[in-house]
Amino acid sequence: MKRLFGSLCVVILLTGCATADIIPIGSNTYMISQTSAGGVFKAMGSLKASVIKRANAFAESKGKIAIPVAEKETPSRPGQMPNYEYQFILVDKDDPRASNPVLKAAPSTLIIENK
Structure with a gap:
């Protein structure tokens, strides 16, 4: 049992975090x-x-600033x-949006009513 637990801990440490590439969605x-x-x-x-650090580094590599648009977090259970999912846009450093970004939580469920 100790060996199994030790192996599981090693696997978790080696896998760490699964990070997707930054993908365009617009x-x-x-x-x-x-x-x-x-x-x-x-x-x-x-x-x-x-x-957020990865998003900022991506923006910096393009000479821009990452401005948050939406986020969605799913806690462990x-x-x-x-x-954690983060959506952002790229703006120039002198863009007015760069000085006061607003982050909105993305809804986990959308309800559409047919009228």
Whole structure:
């Protein structure tokens, strides 16, 4: 049993976090998502920070600034690893939106009424 637990811990440490590539989801809108294999042992704050740092580095590589558009976090629970999804746009450094970004939580469920 100890050997199995030790092997499981090693696998979790080696896999760490599964991070998707930054993908375009519009003409100037991008998304990045990261899932942690650390489960309840991974703080959501550090997961978010890692994702936002990658988005900022991506923007900087293009000479731009990443402005948040939406976020969605899925906390860990039995059978589900924590996940953080971040959507952003790129703007020039002198763009007015760069000085006061607003982040909105993405809805987990949309209800559409037919009238």
